[in-house]
Amino acid sequence: MTSPVFEPWNDPEAKPLIQFQNVTKRFGDFTAIDDLTIGIYEKEFFALLGPSGCGKTTMMRMLAGFETPTEGSIYLAGQDMAPVPPNKRATNMMFQSYALFPHLSIWENIAFGLKREGMAKPEISDRVNEMLRLTRLEKFASRKPHQISGGQRQRVALARSLAKKPKLLLLDEPLGALDKKLRQDTQFELMDIQEKTGTTFVIVTHDQEEAMTVASRVAVMDNGRIIQVATPDRIYETPNSVYVADFIGEVNIIDGIATPNGEESYSVAWKDGQAPLNVKSPSTFSDGQSCHLAIRPEKVTINAEKPTGADNVVEGKILDIAYLGNLSTYHVELPSGAVIKAQSANTRRISRRAFTWEDTVWLSWTATAGVLLAE
Amino acid sequence: MKRMSWFNTVSLTLGFAFLYVPMLILVIYSFNESKLVTVWAGFSTKWYGELMQNEAFLSAAWVTIKVAVISSTIATVLGTMAAYVLVRGGRFMGRTLFSGMIYAPLVMPEVITGLSLLLLFIGIGLDRGVLTIVLAHTTFSMCYVSVVVSSRLVTFDRSLEEAALDLGCSPSEAFRLVTLPIIAPAVISGWLLAFTLSLDDLVIASFTSGPAATTLPIKIYSAVRLGVSPEINALSTLMIAIVTIGVLTASLVNKRQIVRQQREEKEAGRN
Amino acid sequence: MMRRFTLIAIPYLWLLALFLVPFVIVFKISLSDVALARPPYTPHFDWAAGIWAFLSELDFENFVWLTQDDLYWKAYLSSLKIAVISTLLTLLVGYPMAYAMARAPQEWRATLMMLVILPFWTSFLIRVYAWMGILSNEGFLNQFLLWTGIISEPLTILNTNTAVYIGIVYTYLPFMILPIYAALERLDESLIEAAEDLGCSRLSAFWLVTIPLSKTGIIAGCFLVFIPVLGEFVIPSLLGGSDTLMIGKVLWEEFFSNRDWPVASAVAVVLLLLLIIPIVLFQRNQQKQQEAEQ
Numbered sequence: 001m002t003s004p005v006f007e008p009w010n011d012p013e014a015k016p017l018i019q020f021q022n023v024t025k026r027f028g029d030f031t032a033i034d035d036l037t038i039g040i041y042e043k044e045f046f047a048l049l050g051p052s053g054c055g056k057t058t059m060m061r062m063l064a065g066f067e068t069p070t071e072g073s074i075y076l077a078g079q080d081m082a083p084v085p086p087n088k089r090a091t092n093m094m095f096q097s098y099a100l101f102p103h104l105s106i107w108e109n110i111a112f113g114l115k116r117e118g119m120a121k122p123e124i125s126d127r128v129n130e131m132l133r134l135t136r137l138e139k140f141a142s143r144k145p146h147q148i149s150g151g152q153r154q155r156v157a158l159a160r161s162l163a164k165k166p167k168l169l170l171l172d173e174p175l176g177a178l179d180k181k182l183r184q185d186t187q188f189e190l191m192d193i194q195e196k197t198g199t200t201f202v203i204v205t206h207d208q209e210e211a212m213t214v215a216s217r218v219a220v221m222d223n224g225r226i227i228q229v230a231t232p233d234r235i236y237e238t239p240n241s242v243y244v245a246d247f248i249g250e251v252n253i254i255d256g257i258a259t260p261n262g263e264e265s266y267s268v269a270w271k272d273g274q275a276p277l278n279v280k281s282p283s284t285f286s287d288g289q290s291c292h293l294a295i296r297p298e299k300v301t302i303n304a305e306k307p308t309g310a311d312n313v314v315e316g317k318i319l320d321i322a323y324l325g326n327l328s329t330y331h332v333e334l335p336s337g338a339v340i341k342a343q344s345a346n347t348r349r350i351s352r353r354a355f356t357w358e359d360t361v362w363l364s365w366t367a368t369a370g371v372l373l374a375e
Numbered sequence: 376m377k378r379m380s381w382f383n384t385v386s387l388t389l390g391f392a393f394l395y396v397p398m399l400i401l402v403i404y405s406f407n408e409s410k411l412v413t414v415w416a417g418f419s420t421k422w423y424g425e426l427m428q429n430e431a432f433l434s435a436a437w438v439t440i441k442v443a444v445i446s447s448t449i450a451t452v453l454g455t456m457a458a459y460v461l462v463r464g465g466r467f468m469g470r471t472l473f474s475g476m477i478y479a480p481l482v483m484p485e486v487i488t489g490l491s492l493l494l495l496f497i498g499i500g501l502d503r504g505v506l507t508i509v510l511a512h513t514t515f516s517m518c519y520v521s522v523v524v525s526s527r528l529v530t531f532d533r534s535l536e537e538a539a540l541d542l543g544c545s546p547s548e549a550f551r552l553v554t555l556p557i558i559a560p561a562v563i564s565g566w567l568l569a570f571t572l573s574l575d576d577l578v579i580a581s582f583t584s585g586p587a588a589t590t591l592p593i594k595i596y597s598a599v600r601l602g603v604s605p606e607i608n609a610l611s612t613l614m615i616a617i618v619t620i621g622v623l624t625a626s627l628v629n630k631r632q633i634v635r636q637q638r639e640e641k642e643a644g645r646n
Numbered sequence: 647m648m649r650r651f652t653l654i655a656i657p658y659l660w661l662l663a664l665f666l667v668p669f670v671i672v673f674k675i676s677l678s679d680v681a682l683a684r685p686p687y688t689p690h691f692d693w694a695a696g697i698w699a700f701l702s703e704l705d706f707e708n709f710v711w712l713t714q715d716d717l718y719w720k721a722y723l724s725s726l727k728i729a730v731i732s733t734l735l736t737l738l739v740g741y742p743m744a745y746a747m748a749r750a751p752q753e754w755r756a757t758l759m760m761l762v763i764l765p766f767w768t769s770f771l772i773r774v775y776a777w778m779g780i781l782s783n784e785g786f787l788n789q790f791l792l793w794t795g796i797i798s799e800p801l802t803i804l805n806t807n808t809a810v811y812i813g814i815v816y817t818y819l820p821f822m823i824l825p826i827y828a829a830l831e832r833l834d835e836s837l838i839e840a841a842e843d844l845g846c847s848r849l850s851a852f853w854l855v856t857i858p859l860s861k862t863g864i865i866a867g868c869f870l871v872f873i874p875v876l877g878e879f880v881i882p883s884l885l886g887g888s889d890t891l892m893i894g895k896v897l898w899e900e901f902f903s904n905r906d907w908p909v910a911s912a913v914a915v916v917l918l919l920l921l922i923i924p925i926v927l928f929q930r931n932q933q934k935q936q937e938a939e940q
Contacts, residue, residue, distance in 0.1 A: 164543070401776040595771055618764065
């Protein structure tokens with residue numbers, strides 16, 4: 001029994017809730033966003049991922065209405081947002097610093113937006129209590145922000161931003177201030193709440209693990225442009241550039257020259273003294289075109305003896321082992337000087353491992369294990 | 376607990392002695408039986424009695440308080456506006472002139488400000504009286520208020536205002552419901568500063584007051600020019616007492632608040 | 647945007663009307679002649695006669711007068727001298743106090759601050775008056791000195807320049823202490839420890855590290871004293887003598903006693919011109935400090 005897959009971006013009939021159309025944003029000489037066009041669909045949990053200064057926060061602030069595009073337009077539910085000030089938009093934002101009003105109680109903080117709408121008192125009361133239940137803050141309603149802990153403040157910020165049932169919720173690095181354990185728990189809570197309320201979430205983060213965990217689609221940004229937007233698995237398995245491949249997770253990048261040798265098949269010549277690699281790729285490369293092979297460490301198998309029948313085999317010496325408890329990452333140095341990372345689960349205890357530092361090992365991977373990239 | 380070096384302790388003791396002994400002497404001699412202020416002739420509170428019956432002083436005091444309350448309130452409103460404009464206004468035409476006009480009165484000698492205002496009032500034919508003093512005091516007080524409020528606004532977390540806008544406030548609602556309550560302590564200190572400056576002002580009031588409106592400082596000055604008088608000592612003691620009570624109370628309230636806030640934060644952290 | 651315009655306009659217009667325009671008027675009157683009239687100057691601006699007729703009657707006669715009569719330039723110089731000396735004296739008294747406050751244990755600082763602020767909130771006039779009772783020939787100081795036998799004749803201090811210096815230092819001390827204290831408080835003590843670790847003695851660490859780093863505070867404090875003292879009136883009037891020449895007193899007397907408004911205005915204009923440089927420097931210092939803090 002298969003549940004329907006949530007993929008509105010693949011549906012030609014679906015209209016996006018948010019549409020950026022050729023949006024450029026400049027601050028003086030500095031271009032923060034460069035001719036950006038993207039559509040975000042309803043009920044998505046959309047992540048904007050990238051390093052500091054890539055423009056992701058600027059995009060979010062333009063959605064909220066705190067910045068206006070220098071060129072281009074932004075549409076929310078088909079309406080041009082240019083003339084609409086932040087207090088009149090159907091979006092709400094959860095601030096990185098939480099921005100809780102220190103002079104109001106938790107209850108009043110959450111009720112703040114509802115009062116501005118002119119909601120009737122009993123309705124406000126119901127809605128606030130609903131939010132308190134949703135974020136498990138019932139006991140703290142009459143406290144002030146400085147009287148509760150950091151994790152609780154984060155939940156208040158979330159409750160306050162959801163209280164008005166906005167069409168779009170913007171989350172600005174919401175989990176940055178939390179410690180790792182709390183962060184993981186909160187990530188799943190966020191996903192739960194998003195599904196339950198059916199709100200469209202747009203989250204800005206520099207933490208790629210976070211983006212991969214919560215998002216339905218991830219947009220990897222750099223220097224004001226979106227380099228790739230796809231589901232987490234596609235971003236990971238089929239990055240469209242070395243930048244994306246390198247940004248997400250660990251990766252081996254092998255530079256070489258491609259020579260077509262069959263249907264969707266290439267022979268990649270890389271370092272002197274090494275045999276060319278066999279790669280299958282759906283993208284087209286011309287004869288002699290320089291290319292990069294991106295292959296994830298967990299796709300590289302490591303053996304004490306040379307395996308037979310593998311598409312690609314290389315020999316090397318273990319330079320370093322990073323022991324991570326459940327996994328080990330082996331840094332293997334090849335005769336040509338290149339270092340390839342191979343990762344495998346620690347199915348056996350260390351003392352019973354087949355190889356250790358300085359050992360000669362064999363690395364192998366299939367022709368389809370990696371992605372061949374042009375840049 | 377750090378020990379203070381003997382040099383520092385001595386500097387502080389001597390310094391504070393220098394600051395406070397004159398006032399102490401003033402207070403002690405207000406209880407002097409003799410009219411000769413500087414010859415001690417026994418304890419007496421008769422000068423306070425004489426003071427209370429001095430009509431001229433009492434009406435001057437009343438005028439002074441009226442002027443101080445009105446001018447400091449208007450000055451606080453104008454000064455807060457000016458502070459907001461300076462900190463958040465960004466670039467606008469004539470900003471340098473505006474900022475110059477706000478800061479200059481802080482260091483301008485009062486004789487110049489007083490003279491210029493009087494010449495203005497004469498020039499436009501405005502009769503000198505309570506109104507002109509209020510106008511004069513409001514003008515120089517608003518600059519002090521502006522300095523106090525703008526230094527608070529500079530450190531104010533803008534994301535709080537953005538959050539208010541995001542939740543549906545118009546910009547003026549955001550100011551009224553979020554910014555103002557949070558910067559209130561600075562606004563109140565601005566008001567107090569303006570109030571004190573107005574209460575204490577001699578020079579500008581001398582230039583801008585009229586025959587009907589005499590302020591307490593003007594009265595004190597004309598009395599004092601003739602020499603020391605125990606009634607003035609009594610008046611001074613009363614004023615010192617009021618200020619002391621005010622400053623002590625404010626200090627204590629502030630301290631209690633800080634201690635309470637720290638305690639609450641510690642408790643929250645433990646939960 | 648209408649709202650923003652009104653927000654800027656209201657305080658702006660107020661200041662233009664009640665600060666800038668008065669100065670223009672002072673300037674105009676400094677160019678006028680004295681007259682037995684109400685108000686006691688001429689010409690008056692008459693819409694009928696037009697602006698040229700008005701301007702032609704103005705002249706720099708009063709400014710020339712200022713240079714001719716000894717009194718004025720002597721008073722300017724004397725004011726400058728007194729202002730410089732009293733600023734230095736205030737600095738000498740205020741810096742050690744501010745330093746001691748900044749080095750005091752944390753829990754005492756609020757109290758110390760309050761002790762400095764209390765005189766600041768107390769009436770200026772009363773504090774000057776207090777010294778009248780102390781410094782006069784029958785005053786407390788002389789009584790005390792006579793009683794202990796240190797002197798046999800009362801010292802004449804009141805109505806001399808000495809009394810003025812004492813009065814100025816006394817009343818302006820908080821203005822010097824507060825900015826210096828603020829600058830010293832922000833000073834990172836580990837810098838001094840680093841200097842000592844690198845071989846400085848206590849004293850040279852103070853000269854080479856502490857003083858330069860508290861520079862902005864020292865400058866702010868000095869300006870906050872120097873500029874107003876230059877035009878000070880109350881203290882020289884109550885504590886000074888007839889030979890205490892200060893320009894604020896001269897202005898007052900020209901205006902109230904001599905009823906010579908044009909000359910008084912000319913005095914004010916020259917005083918303002920003298921002050922423009924220190925005021926601009928003061929503003930620059932404040933701006934530099936604000937930028938450094940951001």
